[in-house]
Amino acid sequence: MRRQKILQNIQIENNMDLVKARQSIRTIALDLNYGIVDQTKLITAVSELTRNVLLYAGKGEIIIELIETSTKKGLRITVTDKGPGIPDVDLAITEGFSTSKGLGKGLSGTKKLMDDFSIQTEVGKGTEVVIIKWTDSDKL
Amino acid sequence: MSQKIPIIKIKEDLIVSFLSDIDDIAALKLQSGLLQRIHEGKITGVLIDLTVLDMVDSFLGRLISNIARSSAIMDVKTVVVGIQPAVAITLVELGLKLEGTSLALNVEDGIALLNELKKSKYDFEI
Numbered sequence: 487m488r489r490q491k492i493l494q495n496i497q498i499e500n501n502m503d504l505v506k507a508r509q510s511i512r513t514i515a516l517d518l519n520y521g522i523v524d525q526t527k528l529i530t531a532v533s534e535l536t537r538n539v540l541l542y543a544g545k546g547e548i549i550i551e552l553i554e555t556s557t558k559k560g561l562r563i564t565v566t567d568k569g570p571g572i573p574d575v576d577l578a579i580t581e582g583f584s585t586s587k588g589l590g591k592g593l594s595g596t597k598k599l600m601d602d603f604s605i606q607t608e609v610g611k612g613t614e615v616v617i618i619k620w621t622d623s624d625k626l
Numbered sequence: 627m628s629q630k631i632p633i634i635k636i637k638e639d640l641i642v643s644f645l646s647d648i649d650d651i652a653a654l655k656l657q658s659g660l661l662q663r664i665h666e667g668k669i670t671g672v673l674i675d676l677t678v679l680d681m682v683d684s685f686l687g688r689l690i691s692n693i694a695r696s697s698a699i700m701d702v703k704t705v706v707v708g709i710q711p712a713v714a715i716t717l718v719e720l721g722l723k724l725e726g727t728s729l730a731l732n733v734e735d736g737i738a739l740l741n742e743l744k745k746s747k748y749d750f751e752i
Contacts, residue, residue, distance in 0.1 A: 526712035
């Protein structure tokens with residue numbers, strides 16, 4: 487990674503923070519000239535991950551970073567919580583798996599919408615999901 | 627605090643226009659409010675306008691599908707209109723199907739579709 491810069495740090499505490507998180511990533515994606523489809527995918531991914539935090543951990547944090555390698559630029563979004571963790575991660579990212587009111591598309595769907603997806607979780611400690619979406623824009 | 631989404635009644639139809647990004651609690655209130663209005667009577671169609679939404683995630687997708695399927699049980703047809711191209715692509719990639727809904731491009735086409743659907747009864751898979 488040649489360069490990285492934190493653009494925004496969002497605390498997730500209640501239902502309204504979901505709208506706030508979507509608004510933040512919407513504004514940032516627009517500023518960075520992501521195409522409309524990638525903007526929508528970013529907003530949707532952030533929405534899914536934020537809701538997971540609210541549903542399972544109650545509260546958590548989102549860090550949105552601008553990252554740059556020698557060849558490409560993008561956004562790295564890290565969503566962390568100190569919730570119960572996920573006992574079976576492989577199952578959790580399986581399409582159709584759900585323990586809540588969703589469609590079981592939360593994690594599996596987020597993974598499909600992004601260029602990179604990684605998850606680290608420990609039962610009783612919490613969960614960290616990192617997603618990356620690269621941009622083709624020259625205007626970063 | 628959560629936003630309120632107006633439900634407008636025109637003849638026998640209820641029209642719901644999402645005016646901005648809404649939180650989950652407001653969305654759930656909308657669902658129960660809409661079904662209550664249907665239960666109160668004389669409603670045969672629901673039109674959900676998503677024109678302003680730049681995102682439909684799995685929660686909202688499921689909610690819209692639930693509204694349509696619950697309405698169908700009460701013999702009310704639901705048409706969803708105004709899905710933006712980028713939202714459509716994202717929905718497909720997420721694998722969300724908006725089951726139970728019929729779709730039209732805009733409000734005008736949506737009303738026409740609702741009127742067509744009302745002519746045929748019991749054609750919904752619930």
